[in-house]
Amino acid sequence: MDTVENFLEVKPTEFSLTAGRILISVPFYNDPFFNRTVVLLTDYDKQSCAGLVLNKASRLSVRKVVSEIKVDDKLYIGGPVMPDGIFCIHNFENSKAASKLLPGIYVGSDEVLISLIEHQAIPSMKYRFFVGYSGWSPGQLEGELANKMWVIGAATPELVFDTPSNKVWETAVRNLGNDYLHWLKTPRNFAHN
16 A cells, blocks of 8 residues: 555455345445444345345344344344334245345244244354344445445355454455455544544
8 A cells, every 4th residue: 555545445346236245334434324334235126225234233132122022132223224123134044034145144034933033943043133224225325336435245144143243344344355454454433533
């Protein structure tokens, strides 16, 4: 990184924009909500684009917010849209209410799945509950990508379910390769630099 221009250059990745990919926020924008976030795209077409922020754990448990769901795990903040909506991603391939995003990553739930989670009936089941989601109007996300606010990355079950929320962005950036590692040296908030 011999010049400021080189440091601030944002190279696009080779990944296409589709459900099951992740959006990794570029650290040069200090958006109050999306700074250093990773969003798992759950829906993408020309009319609809939505996802869940993977690395915004709340201080509340699922049960504290949704008393009908008897799960004491952390609730994640999926985004600023529909803040009273509850969403679930999981690795259970036999749910009739779920859509497959990638092998080992599904979105959607029903009473049967929630009961299995509540009773810990399947020891290998991994899941996360979210309140709210992130959404873009037609063409908005493409514009944000063109303005280099995001880069597209590959999701993996390990990143989605096993990585601590405070390490998700860093891990996703590392997974992009050497061209992006300098992002890890940028201040969390440029106003504090």
